[in-house]
Amino acid sequence: MKLKRSLNQQESKTPKKPHRRNFLKSLTLSAAAVMGAGMLTSTPAMAAQTWKIQSTWDAGTVGYTMFEEWCNSMEEKTGGELKFKPFPAKSVAADNNALFDAVRNGVLQGMNPFTLYWSGKIPASVFLSSYPAGPDQPHQWDTMFYSMGMLEKTREIYKKLGLFYVGPIHHDANIIHSKKPVNSLDDLKGMKIRLPGGMVAEVFQKFGVSTVSLPGSDIFPALEKGTIDAADYVGPAVNYELGFSQVTNNILFGPPGVMSVYQPVDLMDLTVNLRSWNKLSPKVQDIVENEVRNYSQRHYLTIQQRNLSAMEKFKAEGSKISRLSQGDVQKFRQAAIPVWYKWANKNPDARAIFDIQLKYMMNDTVGYLSEEDIKGME
Secondary structure, three states, X not given: OHHXXXXXXXXXXXXXXXXXXXXXXXXXXXXXXXXXXXXXXXXXXXXXXXXEEEXXXXXXXXXXXXXHHHHHHHXXXXXXXXXXXXXXXXXXXXXXXXXXXXXHHOOOOEEEOEXXXXXXXXXXXXXXXXXXXXXXXXXXXXXHHHHOXXXXXXXXXXXXXXXXXXXXXXXXXXXXXXXXXXXXXXXXXXXXXXXXOOHHHHHHHOOOOEEEOOOHHHHHHHHHXXXXXXXXXXXXHHHHHOOHHHXXXXXXEOOOOOOOOOOOOEEEEEEEEHHHHHOOOHHHHHHHHHHHHHHHHHHHHHHHHHHXXXXXXXXXXXXXXXXXXXXXXXXXXXXXXXXXXXXXXXXXXXXXXXXXXXXXXXXXXXXOOOOOOOOOOO
């Protein structure tokens, strides 16, 4: 018994030879584990998403072509985690009201509108794009959005509506095409002009203008039929593509260096459904935010380059250029200031955005306003 126990103990201390079949099995399992680990590390943290995004640009315009190209690049930039599927104006949502609701309700995940369109739904939005005689240079808007807290405040406002404001997208100035020459503010009296609503329309009405609100696609037929005398829309590049040289003979600019006194920096944006935004990984959210800033610059610079050639085409087809004077600008600003305050007092959100801009315009680095200009305004 003692000998047997001793042998058993000795046997237990002696390592056994691995069986060939067991050895191969362990090798297979180890390899599978290594492969599995590799697969896990390469799997995206979040499931891939496709966002349907409608622009307010009509198909075929330079604006939509650029937007489409940008959307199609997003899948690669996000490593396949997010794909943008672009749609032109009216293709999913038939009008602006429907577009707004479609994004809120998740029928569309995003939109690329002119921010000013929401003045009736979001009073603060009149201060999220240039307004009559306000800040008139693109860098001024970037300063307010990205250096003075205006982006964060805008996102707070949009969040209440189930939306996420990703960021502004620079477009261009808006200009007026008319059937008759306009050489001063006095010449506007009695004219029927297509203009955006909100502040812009109210200020023009002070100069005797009858204002009409029309979507971009309805402007050409209205000018052609003579139901309006003139129309504001975007800049020369897009307006030429829309055929405005065929139905008008005159273009109105501001003083030299300022294309427009009423909407000199007409901003678009990318706004998305808040639930959809929250489903993105932080990494992809950062990519989308940075891409909006990059696209804003590319969009703006491309439009400016196209404007140069478009103006040559307008002139070759007989369009006459007229400019308002610096005196007209001051007169326009004095008419606009009470309207600014009226809209700022519509709700606390509008006031908060306007306060940022008022502080900026009164700073001596800008110098658009003095204490005297706003005396008695509350």
